[in-house]
Amino acid sequence: MRRLLSIGLLGLIGLAWWWAAPEQSQLDSSRAESASGQPASVQSARTAQSGEVQSLLVVRNVSVRDLDGRIAWRGDVDLRPVLERIERGQRDPHRNDGGIFQNRERRLPQRPRGHYREYVVRTPGISHAGPQRLVIGNDGEVYYTADHYRSFRRLR
Numbered sequence: 001m002r003r004l005l006s007i008g009l010l011g012l013i014g015l016a017w018w019w020a021a022p023e024q025s026q027l028d029s030s031r032a033e034s035a036s037g038q039p040a041s042v043q044s045a046r047t048a049q050s051g052e053v054q055s056l057l058v059v060r061n062v063s064v065r066d067l068d069g070r071i072a073w074r075g076d077v078d079l080r081p082v083l084e085r086i087e088r089g090q091r092d093p094h095r096n097d098g099g100i101f102q103n104r105e106r107r108l109p110q111r112p113r114g115h116y117r118e119y120v121v122r123t124p125g126i127s128h129a130g131p132q133r134l135v136i137g138n139d140g141e142v143y144y145t146a147d148h149y150r151s152f153r154r155l156r
Contacts, residue, residue, distance in 0.1 A: 062146045064123045073123050082121050092120040094129040101135045105149050
């Protein structure tokens with residue numbers, strides 16, 4: 001199981017690197033389309049935006065609320081440190097970090113018990129674990145929630 005998790009995390013990091021990396025060669029549009037399976041216009045847009053952090057590992061414009069419902073933090077969330085921590089086998093002190101996510105809310109696709117694991121994403125300015133989590137499936141699917149399972153964004 002740990003091996004599957006590692007493979008999934010490495011795949012996500014590789015996909016984000018590929019997406020953020022500039023094109024390495026100047027191909028004509030017909031050759032660019034056939035080589036990558038994407039139209040040259042998509043590749044050009046990706047290359048034009050490579051100066052920005054263009055990564056699946058950064059979730060844009062997140063508002064995180066504290067236990068009282070007030071906005072505790074607003075901005076972009078970089079998930080790389082959390083994924084690197086998980087890859088190293090380090091755990092957050094929160095008791096559920098790395099534990100089985102049971103999907104009681106049924107907001108993720110139904111899978112057998114034990115398929116999903118949850119990980120804490122710490123929020124600046126909140127002293128406890130806060131509401132942010134990553135949920136990772138055995139098959140490499142990755143979901144992010146900023147509101148403690150009320151909603152999810154699929155990252156992979």
